[in-house]
Amino acid sequence: MTTAQQHNDDYRLPATGYWANAWKLSGLLGIIGLIGSGITFATDPARYGYAYLFAWSVALTIALGGMFLVLVIHVTQGHWGITTRRLAEVIMLGIIAVAVLAVPLFSGIASGKFTMYDEWMHLPSHAEGAAHEHAAEGSTLGASVAHAQKLGEADIDYGHPEESPQAEQKHHETLQFKSGYLNQTGWLVRSVIYLAIWILIAIAFFRWSTRQDETGDPSLTVRMRSWSYISMIAFSLALTWAAFDWLMALEPAWFSTIFGVIVFAASAVAIFAVITLIGLSLVEHGHATKAITIEHFHDHAKLMFGFICFWTYVQFAQWLLIWYAGIPEESTWYQHRWTGGWQIVSYALIFGHFVLPFILLMSRNQKRQLGWLKAMCIFVLVMHVIDMYWFVLPTYGSTPRLAPNLADVSALLLVGGLFFSFVFYVLKRVNLVAVEDPRLARSIHLHQSY
Amino acid sequence: MSDATPIKAIGETYLLPEGTTAHDLTELISGVTENKAPRGWWVLFTLALLLLGLMTVCIAYVLYMGIGVWGNNSPVFWAWDITNFVWWIGIGHAGTLISAILYLFRQKWRTSINRFAEAMTVFAVLCAGLFPALHTGRPWFDYYLFPIPNQMAMWPNFKSPLMWDVFAVSTYLTISVIFWYVGLIPDLATVRDRSRSLLRKRIYGFLALGWRGSHRGWQHYERAYLIFAGISTPLVLSVHSVVSMDFATSVLPGWHTTIFPPYFVAGAVFSGFGLVLTLMLVVRSVFGMHSIVSIRHLDLMNKFLLATSMMVAYSYAMEFFIAWYSGDPYEWWVFYHARVGWAQPDHLGNWGPLWWSWYWMVTCNCLVPQVFWFKRARTSVPIMMVASIFVNIGMWFERFVIIVGALHQDFLPSAWGTFHPTWIDVGVYLGTFGLFLTLFLLFVRWIPMFGIAELKGTLPGAHPDLHHHEEPSPALAAEPSPAE
Numbered sequence: 001m002t003t004a005q006q007h008n009d010d011y012r013l014p015a016t017g018y019w020a021n022a023w024k025l026s027g028l029l030g031i032i033g034l035i036g037s038g039i040t041f042a043t044d045p046a047r048y049g050y051a052y053l054f055a056w057s058v059a060l061t062i063a064l065g066g067m068f069l070v071l072v073i074h075v076t077q078g079h080w081g082i083t084t085r086r087l088a089e090v091i092m093l094g095i096i097a098v099a100v101l102a103v104p105l106f107s108g109i110a111s112g113k114f115t116m117y118d119e120w121m122h123l124p125s126h127a128e129g130a131a132h133e134h135a136a137e138g139s140t141l142g143a144s145v146a147h148a149q150k151l152g153e154a155d156i157d158y159g160h161p162e163e164s165p166q167a168e169q170k171h172h173e174t175l176q177f178k179s180g181y182l183n184q185t186g187w188l189v190r191s192v193i194y195l196a197i198w199i200l201i202a203i204a205f206f207r208w209s210t211r212q213d214e215t216g217d218p219s220l221t222v223r224m225r226s227w228s229y230i231s232m233i234a235f236s237l238a239l240t241w242a243a244f245d246w247l248m249a250l251e252p253a254w255f256s257t258i259f260g261v262i263v264f265a266a267s268a269v270a271i272f273a274v275i276t277l278i279g280l281s282l283v284e285h286g287h288a289t290k291a292i293t294i295e296h297f298h299d300h301a302k303l304m305f306g307f308i309c310f311w312t313y314v315q316f317a318q319w320l321l322i323w324y325a326g327i328p329e330e331s332t333w334y335q336h337r338w339t340g341g342w343q344i345v346s347y348a349l350i351f352g353h354f355v356l357p358f359i360l361l362m363s364r365n366q367k368r369q370l371g372w373l374k375a376m377c378i379f380v381l382v383m384h385v386i387d388m389y390w391f392v393l394p395t396y397g398s399t400p401r402l403a404p405n406l407a408d409v410s411a412l413l414l415v416g417g418l419f420f421s422f423v424f425y426v427l428k429r430v431n432l433v434a435v436e437d438p439r440l441a442r443s444i445h446l447h448q449s450y
Numbered sequence: 451m452s453d454a455t456p457i458k459a460i461g462e463t464y465l466l467p468e469g470t471t472a473h474d475l476t477e478l479i480s481g482v483t484e485n486k487a488p489r490g491w492w493v494l495f496t497l498a499l500l501l502l503g504l505m506t507v508c509i510a511y512v513l514y515m516g517i518g519v520w521g522n523n524s525p526v527f528w529a530w531d532i533t534n535f536v537w538w539i540g541i542g543h544a545g546t547l548i549s550a551i552l553y554l555f556r557q558k559w560r561t562s563i564n565r566f567a568e569a570m571t572v573f574a575v576l577c578a579g580l581f582p583a584l585h586t587g588r589p590w591f592d593y594y595l596f597p598i599p600n601q602m603a604m605w606p607n608f609k610s611p612l613m614w615d616v617f618a619v620s621t622y623l624t625i626s627v628i629f630w631y632v633g634l635i636p637d638l639a640t641v642r643d644r645s646r647s648l649l650r651k652r653i654y655g656f657l658a659l660g661w662r663g664s665h666r667g668w669q670h671y672e673r674a675y676l677i678f679a680g681i682s683t684p685l686v687l688s689v690h691s692v693v694s695m696d697f698a699t700s701v702l703p704g705w706h707t708t709i710f711p712p713y714f715v716a717g718a719v720f721s722g723f724g725l726v727l728t729l730m731l732v733v734r735s736v737f738g739m740h741s742i743v744s745i746r747h748l749d750l751m752n753k754f755l756l757a758t759s760m761m762v763a764y765s766y767a768m769e770f771f772i773a774w775y776s777g778d779p780y781e782w783w784v785f786y787h788a789r790v791g792w793a794q795p796d797h798l799g800n801w802g803p804l805w806w807s808w809y810w811m812v813t814c815n816c817l818v819p820q821v822f823w824f825k826r827a828r829t830s831v832p833i834m835m836v837a838s839i840f841v842n843i844g845m846w847f848e849r850f851v852i853i854v855g856a857l858h859q860d861f862l863p864s865a866w867g868t869f870h871p872t873w874i875d876v877g878v879y880l881g882t883f884g885l886f887l888t889l890f891l892l893f894v895r896w897i898p899m900f901g902i903a904e905l906k907g908t909l910p911g912a913h914p915d916l917h918h919h920e921e922p923s924p925a926l927a928a929e930p931s932p933a934e
Binding site: 177181233256257258259261314318324325327 | 701771
């Protein structure tokens with residue numbers, strides 16, 4: 001028996017106390033959310049569908065962020081993150097909860113209660129579509145361009161193709177063209193494949209890591225490393241197409257090649273905020289205090305800062321290129337996020353998701369003041385939630401209108417509560433730290449001059 | 451157990467051969483500047499001078515005749531010149547990535563390649579700058595690009611990405627030079643202190659800026675180095691992002707796509723690593739630096755090549771998927787017809803005349819690096835030599851495919867054309883290799899080509915924990931210490 005096994009108990013959550021009961025608290029929030037969800041779903045199922053998709057995207061991005069972190073630690077063979085890797089692994093395993101929570105979402109969509117993808121999922125056939133719309137003529141370009149050409153510059157009302165029958169016809173044709181990819185069966189099959197890939201990765205890496213806790217076999221480290229490369233590729237391809245299918249397809253005529261990278265960047269920001277918050281709270285309650293030190297929090301804060309910059313970079317790249325080119329097919333996406341009150345949210349993201357954290361997390365002192373870091377992580381996490389809200393909700397209704405309601409809060413409580421309840425429950429049953437990782441001692445004695 | 455002690459059970463090894471001392475490093479690296487140059491260096495230097503001569507002749511001819519001597523013509527107004535510009539700028543990126551980003555990520559293996567790659571950055575940016583400067587047609591008016599009062603009362607258009615390029619590239623060059631030089635100071639002082647002749651002492655002494663190796667000096671140095679690393683990191687991203695915007699802000703299919711900025715950055719790092727690897731293999735063998743640039747370093751560099759190749763492949767995949775998904779017939783034409791040569795021929799019954807260049811690009815950039823999945827390939831010098839040359843070729847073709855490929859067939863078939871390079875195009879491009887290699891060979895000969903001080907920092911003895919953890923203190927005994 002190694003010294004580590006003797007001290008395993010030090011890295012277990014005790015049977016009582018704050019963290020032992022965190023899953024119950026989280027579950028309670030989920031139940032409150034369930035009640036709210038019941039009420040709001042009964043009132044307006046279509047609106048609730050959007051709220052649920054938003055909340056589910058928040059949990060999804062956090063779980064995927066956890067997976068990214070676990071894989072990247074193996075790929076790079078870094079030792080800075082060994083002591084917090086278990087937290088990331090548990091969050092990564094939360095993808096199981098996300099998959100379970102997808103059941104109501106997918107069945108809502110399949111049964112027609114949730115309408116966010118209806119525009120293309122229940123596309124009238126070509127003949128049917130043409131019957132009640134004007135005959136096709138002129139350009140084979142996208143809807144908005146045809147619209148502009150028809151009506152002349154003065155009449156262009158960017159991004160509202162429904163206002164002209166010709167434009168609607170073009171829009172219909174575009175969706176018809178895409179129906180080989182954007183159709184209900186394909187969408188459901190792909191969705192299941194994405195989740196299956198992630199669950200497979202999550203379970204494999206979680207199992208290997210926890211097995212190492214018991215056996216102390218260093219070859220498991222080698223095995224995890226060798227599988228991490230291919231897993232990283234599978235993970236990122238699934239994430240990209242999931243972002244296309246679940247978020248980009250909310251506006252089926254719109255497209256952007258960088259979209260998957262943007263959703264990935266959002267996940268990466270979120271995971272560093274979540275891990276830091278959980279780590280700080282564990283340490284505050286006297287758990288794993290020797291393993292997770294200020295040096296680790298500092299490193300996580302630096303990476304969070306870095307990914308906040310990366311998020312800004314990719315978001316800015318998309319915005320700048322679309323703004324500069326000014327092609328109507330593309331600018332609709334920003335039109336929806338710049339009208340009907342959404343301008344405020346867009347500004348909030350610019351300042352809250354970039355400017356403020358950039359200034360308030362830049363210096364070394366700010367990152368090492370743990371109270372300050374905690375406040376910043378909460379702030380960044382809130383901004384991440386707003387970010388996902390900004391992805392989903394502007395597509396609700398025929399014209400974008402910022403109108404948060406009880407459905408959003410309920411869905412967030414329901415999905416977030418149950419997700420974290422699962423995560424915290426798993427956390428209770430494993431060591432808080434990968435106690436037998438060969439690099440653990442090196443990670444504990446992390447030194448940094450900068 | 452400390453950072454300095456590799457864990458054998460998971461395949462870790464020392465960075466430098468066991469038993470290497472600080473003195474060995476000083477001798478080996480300073481020796482290059484002190485001893486006679488090996489014959490290989492003279493061979494390469496002669497070749498470089500010949501190419502430099504070729505460049506001089508070709509550029510003189512371009513200046514005398516005008517850029518009409520290039521193959522550029524309607525509709526392909528940007529061709530080899532801009533392709534070469536983007537290619538050379540990209541080459542520089544590995545240097546900044548290795549020196550700045552890998553430093554921030556505490557990747558100590560970088561110390562065996564960073565000095566070398568930083569120098570390449572500086573020389574590559576110089577080569578790159580030549581092309582747009584010449585392409586203006588009247589390079590003597592290039593100062594119009596800067597926002598300075600001039601006799602025509604003209605002011606640059608700040609909304610133009612070409613303008614941003616001027617600032618991005620010149621900032622990049624400035625910071626790269628300073629960063630490189632700051633890192634050089636302690637090593638120049640080392641060479642100064644070993645000098646036997648007064649002239650050497652004077653020259654290296656002047657360049658070392660009075661470095662004394664004092665505690666206070668090191669403290670300032672480390673701080674400055676960190677700050678420059680912090681400044682250079684966003685520059686790695688910004689420069690090639692701005693270069694990508696030269697294309698992506700337009701509405702041309704094949705140019706206008708939102709993934710361009712990160713895609714160009716990944717491609718730049720990929721191509722930069724390719725050329726660093728090619729040259730590193732040559733220099734390593736000419737100067738016998740096998741102990742400093744070990745197979746382990748080369749292995750890691752090949753992993754980097756594989757990773758960045760994947761990112762580039764991902765970007766290609768995104769472009770192709772969205773070209774179809776967008777439903778835009780022009781996008782479809784550029785990607786599936788002009789590049790892949792797929793589907794229907796055009797109205798004259800021809801396939802796109804440049805489809806073959808796309809196959810070069812994909813083969814070199816996406817397929818060839820796949821050999822690096824195998825450890826045997828990552829540790830075989832001949833294989834990596836060939837692969838790295840393919841990467842250099844492939845990344846040149848990538849820019850060619852993007853630039854010429856998108857321009858030669860745009861919206862109106864009546865405006866289509868193709869492009870044929872002239873021998874002046876070829877001469878100027880080959881000639882820039884002469885400029886690059888001349889500067890580079892002078893650098894390896896006269897300036898310590900590896901960071902002596904930084905390499906010493908990776909020796910086990912430099913680690914503060916070396917003796918500290920050999921016997922666990924009572925306080926540490928309470929903590930888990932597996933595998934010990």
